[in-house]
Each structure stands twice: as structure tokens, then as C-alpha cells.
Amino acid sequence: MCFYDQYQMYCGDYKWGHFRQHCSKEYRTGETCGMKLVMTTIPKRDKCKLCSKIDTKKGRIVKEQERINRWQHEQKRGHQRVASIEASQQQIAQLEWEIQELDYQRNEAMQSTR
Numbered sequence: 001m002c003f004y005d006q007y008q009m010y011c012g013d014y015k016w017g018h019f020r021q022h023c024s025k026e027y028r029t030g031e032t033c034g035m036k037l038v039m040t041t042i043p044k045r046d047k048c049k050l051c052s053k054i055d056t057k058k059g060r061i062v063k064e065q066e067r068i069n070r071w072q073h074e075q076k077r078g079h080q081r082v083a084s085i086e087a088s089q090q091q092i093a094q095l096e097w098e099i100q101e102l103d104y105q106r107n108e109a110m111q112s113t114r
């Protein structure tokens with residue numbers, strides 16, 4: 001077991017930081033074993049990489065949704081926007097799928113740092 005810093009990210013996720021100290025068992029060999037223990041927990045004001053990516057994609061979904069709303073409004077006034085709306089809806093579905101994938105990766109990462 002070896003000691004590491006741990007970052008507590010703004011989003012509540014944890015991330016391993018720098019290696020700090022060998023445990024007594026591994027001290028002589030100068031190697032680090034696979035087990036990580038927390039030396040200090042350092043709060044960070046950033047979100048973790050995965051949550052930042054999720055935020056970006058959520059922001060894009062909001063933008064797409066705004067575009068759809070605008071087009072639907074234009075349609076009511078007689079403009080043809082069906083193709084644009086459909087393309088945008090597909091884009092949203094794609095983004096939602098990507099978010100799910102990132103969320104899954106986030107859960108996996110959480111299990112390895114707790």
C-alpha cells in the first residue's frame with residue numbers, strides 16, 4: 001500500500017494526485033505497489049475531465065433544443081423546417097448517448113478511487 005494525494009473535484013468526484021510515500025512493506029524495494037491509500041485530500045475548484053465533457057455536451061443539447069424551438073415557431077408561420085428539426089433531434093439523441101457513455105466511464109472511475 002502506498003500513499004498518494006487525492007483531489008476532491010468540484011463535481012464531487014475524486015482523482016488520484018501525486019505519489020507521496022511508500023508503505024513500510026514496499027519501502028526497501030523502492031517500488032510502488034498496486035494499492036493506493038490517501039495521504040491528503042485536496043479540494044479542487046475544477047470539475048473532473050469527464051464531468052466537464054458531460055457539461056459541454058449538455059450545453060450543446062440546450063442549444064439544439066433552442067434551435068428546434070425556434071424552427072417550430074417558424075413552422076407555425078408557414079416556413080418549412082422539418083428537415084432541420086429532424087437533424088437537430090438526431091444530434092440530441094447522439095449527444096445523449098455520448099453523455100450516457102461518459103457517465104458510465106465516470107462510475108467506473110469512481111469505483112477505482114474509492
Ligand SMILES: [Zn+2]
Pocket residue numbers: 009011012013047048049050051052
Ligand atoms: Zn466529475
